[in-house]
Amino acid sequence: MQNEVTISLDRISKRFGENIAVNDVTFTMVQGECLALVGHNGAGKSTLIKMLLGLVKPSEGDIELMGADSQSSNFVEIRKQIGFLPEQILFQNNMTGFETLSFYSKLKNARQSDILALFERVDLLAAAHQRIATYSKGMRQRLGLAQALIGQPKFLILDEPTTGLDPLSRQRVYAIINEVKNAGATVLISSHALTELDERIDRVAIMNKGALAAIGDVDQLRSSIGLTSMIKLTANHEEMAKIIHHFRHDMVKFEGKQDRLSLRCPIEEKPLLLKKIFELNVNILNIEIVDPSLEQVFMRYTNDVNTVGVEEL
Amino acid sequence: MGEILTMVAKEIRDGFRNRWVVMITLVMALLALTLSLLGSAPMGVTSISPLAVTVVSLSSLSIFFIPLIALLLAYDSIVGEYERGTLTLLLVYPIKRSQIIIGKFLGHLILLSIAIIIGYGFAGIAIAMSSEFGFAKQDWLSFGKLLFSSIFLGAIFLSVGYVISSWVKDRSTAAAIAIGVWLVFVLLYDMGLLAILAADTEQMIGSEVVTWVMLFNPTDSYRMLNLTSSAETASLSGMSGLSQDNKISDLSLLLVMGFWVALPLGLATSIFNRRQL
Numbered sequence: 001m002q003n004e005v006t007i008s009l010d011r012i013s014k015r016f017g018e019n020i021a022v023n024d025v026t027f028t029m030v031q032g033e034c035l036a037l038v039g040h041n042g043a044g045k046s047t048l049i050k051m052l053l054g055l056v057k058p059s060e061g062d063i064e065l066m067g068a069d070s071q072s073s074n075f076v077e078i079r080k081q082i083g084f085l086p087e088q089i090l091f092q093n094n095m096t097g098f099e100t101l102s103f104y105s106k107l108k109n110a111r112q113s114d115i116l117a118l119f120e121r122v123d124l125l126a127a128a129h130q131r132i133a134t135y136s137k138g139m140r141q142r143l144g145l146a147q148a149l150i151g152q153p154k155f156l157i158l159d160e161p162t163t164g165l166d167p168l169s170r171q172r173v174y175a176i177i178n179e180v181k182n183a184g185a186t187v188l189i190s191s192h193a194l195t196e197l198d199e200r201i202d203r204v205a206i207m208n209k210g211a212l213a214a215i216g217d218v219d220q221l222r223s224s225i226g227l228t229s230m231i232k233l234t235a236n237h238e239e240m241a242k243i244i245h246h247f248r249h250d251m252v253k254f255e256g257k258q259d260r261l262s263l264r265c266p267i268e269e270k271p272l273l274l275k276k277i278f279e280l281n282v283n284i285l286n287i288e289i290v291d292p293s294l295e296q297v298f299m300r301y302t303n304d305v306n307t308v309g310v311e312e313l
Numbered sequence: 314m315g316e317i318l319t320m321v322a323k324e325i326r327d328g329f330r331n332r333w334v335v336m337i338t339l340v341m342a343l344l345a346l347t348l349s350l351l352g353s354a355p356m357g358v359t360s361i362s363p364l365a366v367t368v369v370s371l372s373s374l375s376i377f378f379i380p381l382i383a384l385l386l387a388y389d390s391i392v393g394e395y396e397r398g399t400l401t402l403l404l405v406y407p408i409k410r411s412q413i414i415i416g417k418f419l420g421h422l423i424l425l426s427i428a429i430i431i432g433y434g435f436a437g438i439a440i441a442m443s444s445e446f447g448f449a450k451q452d453w454l455s456f457g458k459l460l461f462s463s464i465f466l467g468a469i470f471l472s473v474g475y476v477i478s479s480w481v482k483d484r485s486t487a488a489a490i491a492i493g494v495w496l497v498f499v500l501l502y503d504m505g506l507l508a509i510l511a512a513d514t515e516q517m518i519g520s521e522v523v524t525w526v527m528l529f530n531p532t533d534s535y536r537m538l539n540l541t542s543s544a545e546t547a548s549l550s551g552m553s554g555l556s557q558d559n560k561i562s563d564l565s566l567l568l569v570m571g572f573w574v575a576l577p578l579g580l581a582t583s584i585f586n587r588r589q590l
Contacts, residue, residue, distance in 0.1 A: 090398035
């Protein structure tokens with residue numbers, strides 16, 4: 001069942017009057033994949049998500065989710081398979097957390113007996129029977145996540161899932177996303193928390209001014225735009241002189257006080273440079289490798305999208 | 314069907330939880346009681362059944378009060394959830410928009426019915442117990458008819474309220490339109506009609522035309538249904554003139570009121586279906 005296409009967007013555009021919110025976006029997602037949708041505020045992420053959910057009708061193009069057109073009448077049935085966490089999760093304050101999940105659970109025809117397990121999963125069991133008015137922002141966000149997990153959805157859309165959460169809760173959210181993904185669900189995360197996402201996603205889609213600036217594997221995107229890795233070495237004073245002599249062309253910075261040297265090289269040449277360093281047979285005290293972050297990739301694609309164009313990797 | 318019932322149950326729970334039902338029931342009972350007791354005082358001991366007085370006072374009260382509370386209940390239902398941000402999430406769930414409207418409508422109608430039956434029923438029983446004659450079986454039937462048609466009147470204005478709520482983008486506009494609708498149907502329509510009739514010194518406009526024009530206002534259908542139902546109520550309400558000319562049967566009036574529920578409800582669903590978030 002792996003690699004089956006669950007979501008396909010075909011030349012999707014959305015105009016609100018003169019304003020083009022989403023411009024000619026095409027991509028597919030396969031089952032079990034985790035894709036991050038990133039972009040500045042107003043880049044068109046939210047509109048794209050609303051179109052995926054069938055809430056907004058595309059001006060042009062077709063969206064298919066698990067075999068159904070998002071604008072067709074049988075899409076209501078497909079909604080049973082979708083879990084969604086909105087960017088700003090809002091619940092009715094006078095209901096308890098349990099009543100809220102019970103209501104949504106009934107709409108999804110999911111088992112009521114699974115509700116408490118959901119509370120446990122997001123670490124909210126103790127507050128299950130409290131009114132939502134008493135919940136903190138983080139608790140509401142976790143209740144929102146529990147809500148999205150009702151009925152074991154096959155497609156999970158999370159809009160800013162870690163906003164307002166402390167580091168521990170963030171870890172927990174990513175652990176849950178991983179569990180869901182391992183169970184075979186397709187996950188779309190829209191986020192600004194680029195540093196968090198880096199190691200946790202399969203692919204990234206970068207949106208800029210309504211268009212898809214790039215989509216692909218993060219590592220491939222990194223190298224394709226010529227971003228470089230940094231190798232930071234610490235060594236004894238005498239040893240350092242040798243290293244500097246050999247690698248003066250790759251040198252970026254030398255901090256004499258700490259005896260720390262920073263070298264730069266294209267990502268794919270990293271192993272070669274390391275090999276050369278070790279071949280010098282000098283005594284290196286510490287070595288640190290810094291790859292360009294997803295944030296740098298993102299900045300690069302969103303700053304000069306015209307020169308880069310859409311890249312499918 | 315399950316989705317509709319889930320929606321109904323939620324609306325009813327909401328109504329009880331925010332004490333809406335309790336408040337409205339209390340207000341209804343108080344108003345009904347005051348009106349009925351005050352209304353029967355000047356009668357002294359007469360042959361007129363206290364019921365006729367009660368029905369007239371209560372239906373006059375209903376014409377003002379029930380459309381208002383129905384509109385207040387309904388105007389917020391869609392646009393309120395939209396503004397609070399809970400609508401997006403609800404629409405992502407496997408429930409059709411028509412089911413949301415029907416579920417909310419039924420839930421609100423049940424809440425309104427509870428308030429009307431308890432509020433008016435309480436007043437009715439109090440009057441029956443304080444009256445020397447008590448209520449005859451016929452009296453209870455008329456009283457039942459009043460309750461039923463009052464709920465029906467509520468249903469009409471709930472439907473109209475959903476049209477407003479699914480159409481506009483913010484709550485304050487919805488509230489303003491709701492008040493406007495109330496003013497038109499409850500006050501201005503009949504005042505306008507009266508003004509035209511008063512100006513019509515040549516009597517160009519026949520009574521049939523007047524009856525037809527009144528059919529376009531559901532509050533007038535309600536009025537005709539209750540106030541002309543017996544010679545007693547008709548004379549008490551000053552509707553005897555109309556009552557004699559009125560050849561419209563109760564069934565036709567109910568049919569007209571039925572249209573007033575179904576058409577706005579259908580319109581609200583159609584508007585809501587096309588609404589983009």
